[in-house]
Amino acid sequence: MIRLFTVTGARPQIIKAAAISRAIRSRFSDVMTETIIHTGQHYDEEMSGIFFSELGIPEPVHNLRISEENDPVRTMIRRLSELFRQEKPDVALVYGDTNSTLAGAFAANNCGIPLVHVEAGLRSFNTDMPEEFNRIATDHSSSLLFAPTDTAVANLEKEGIAGAREGERAGVNNPVVCRCGDIMYDNSLHFASLARPLSQLPGMSDLAGKPFFLATVHRNFNADDETRLSSVFRAFARLGEEQHAPVVVPLHPRTRKNISAPLRDEIEQARRKDFVRILPPVGFLDMITLEKNARLVLTDSGGVQKEAYFFRKPCVVLREETEWVEIVRQGCALLSGTGTENILRAARELLERDEFRFAGLFGDGRAAEFICEKMIFHFSPQ
Numbered sequence: 001m002i003r004l005f006t007v008t009g010a011r012p013q014i015i016k017a018a019a020i021s022r023a024i025r026s027r028f029s030d031v032m033t034e035t036i037i038h039t040g041q042h043y044d045e046e047m048s049g050i051f052f053s054e055l056g057i058p059e060p061v062h063n064l065r066i067s068e069e070n071d072p073v074r075t076m077i078r079r080l081s082e083l084f085r086q087e088k089p090d091v092a093l094v095y096g097d098t099n100s101t102l103a104g105a106f107a108a109n110n111c112g113i114p115l116v117h118v119e120a121g122l123r124s125f126n127t128d129m130p131e132e133f134n135r136i137a138t139d140h141s142s143s144l145l146f147a148p149t150d151t152a153v154a155n156l157e158k159e160g161i162a163g164a165r166e167g168e169r170a171g172v173n174n175p176v177v178c179r180c181g182d183i184m185y186d187n188s189l190h191f192a193s194l195a196r197p198l199s200q201l202p203g204m205s206d207l208a209g210k211p212f213f214l215a216t217v218h219r220n221f222n223a224d225d226e227t228r229l230s231s232v233f234r235a236f237a238r239l240g241e242e243q244h245a246p247v248v249v250p251l252h253p254r255t256r257k258n259i260s261a262p263l264r265d266e267i268e269q270a271r272r273k274d275f276v277r278i279l280p281p282v283g284f285l286d287m288i289t290l291e292k293n294a295r296l297v298l299t300d301s302g303g304v305q306k307e308a309y310f311f312r313k314p315c316v317v318l319r320e321e322t323e324w325v326e327i328v329r330q331g332c333a334l335l336s337g338t339g340t341e342n343i344l345r346a347a348r349e350l351l352e353r354d355e356f357r358f359a360g361l362f363g364d365g366r367a368a369e370f371i372c373e374k375m376i377f378h379f380s381p382q
C-alpha cells in the first residue's frame with residue numbers, strides 16, 4: 001500500500017485535488033491511500049469549504065490553519081515538516097504554484113520524502129510573479145513531474161529536467177517527467193453534468209438565454225495595484241454598456257479588499273445600469289455554469305483561461321503573458337494586459353470573429369488515472 005499525502009491550501013488546488021481523490025477512490029483504493037492536508041491558505045466557506053463538500057473531496061485529516069501568520073510560508077514548511085516526520089508518508093503530492101505548493105515541496109525535501117508535482121513545467125517567464133518562483137523551486141525538487149502540455153515538457157527540458165529513462169524508478173536525483181494532460185479537464189468534464197442551469201443561479205436567473213460576459217481578477221499584480229484595477233473595471237463597465245450585456249464578476253476576496261472608495265462608486269454606478277454584476281465567489285459547479293453560458297471570458301486566472309477553452313469560449317487574458325501559451329497560439333485567447341482600451345480592443349476582436357478552433361490540447365479527461373498509475377509504478381514498496 002502506498003501512503004500518499006496531498007498538500008492543499010488555495011482554491012485552485014482544492015479543486016484540482018478532486019480529480020485525483022476521485023481516481024484513487026474509484027480505481028486504486030486497494031493499492032493507495034490518500035491523506036489530505038490543508039495548510040489553511042484559503043480557509044473560509046467561499047474559498048475552501050464549499051469545494052470539499054460539493055466536489056466530494058475527503059475532509060482534510062490535518063488542518064494546519066496557517067492563514068493569518070505573518071510569515072506563512074516559513075510556518076507552513078515547519079508544520080508540514082513536523083507532520084511528515086511524524087507520519088512518514090511514502091510520497092507527497094503538491095499542485096500548481098501557490099505558497100502551499102512551495103511549502104509542501106520544501107517540507108518533503110527536508111524529510112527525504114519523494115515529491116510529486118502536478119502542473120509541472122508551466123512558466124510565465126515573468127519573475128515578478130511569486131508563482132513563477134514557486135513553480136521553478138517545486139519542479140527542481142520533485143521526483144515525479146506531471147506536465148500538462150508539450151510546452152511544459154519543453155520548458156523542463158530547457159532547465160535540464162529531461163526525465164529518467166523509461167522503466168527507471170523516479171527519485172529526487174532521477175526525476176521523471178510525464179506528459180499527462182490536464183486534471184482540470186478531467187474535472188470540467190466530470191462536473192459539467194452536475195452543474196445546475198443558469199436559471200437557478202442566484203442573481204443570474206434573468207440572464208438565462210441572454211448574452212453576458214464572465215470576468216475574474218485576482219492576481220496580485222492586478223489586485224494590489226489601484227490604477228490597474230480601476231482600468232480593468234472601467235473596461236468591464238464599457239464593454240457591458242456597448243454590448244448591452246453585463247460583465248459578471250465573481251469577486252475574489254483579495255480584489256474586493258483592495259477596491260478603493262472612488263472605484264467602489266464607479267462600480268456601483270455601472271452596477272445600477274446593469275453593465276456589471278458583482279457576485280461573491282461562487283462554487284466550482286456554478287462557475288462551470290457561468291463559463292458554459294458566457295459569450296466571452298475575461299480573466300487573469302490560469303484556471304479560468306483553460307476552462308474557457310474547455311467550454312469553447314474565447315478569452316481575453318488580463319495579463320501581458322500567460323503560462324497557457326497554446327490557447328493564445330490557437331487564436332482562442334488574446335493577451336490584453338490591463339489597459340482599458342486594450343481590453344476593449346481584444347474583446348471586440350474576439351466577438352467579431354466567428355470561427356475558432358478548439359483543438360484537443362489538454363488530454364482525454366483521464367489525466368488523474370494516468371497520474372495514479374505512474375505513482376504506483378514509481379513508488380510502490382519493492
Ligand code: UDP
Nearest residue numbers: 011012250281282283284287301302303304
Ligand atoms: N473558481 C471558482 N469560483 C470562483 C472563481 C473561480 O470555483 O468564483 C475556480 C475556477 O473555475 C478555477 C479555479 O477556481 O477552477 C481557479 O482559481 P483561481 O482563479 O483562484 O487561481 P488560478 O487558476 O489563477 O491559480
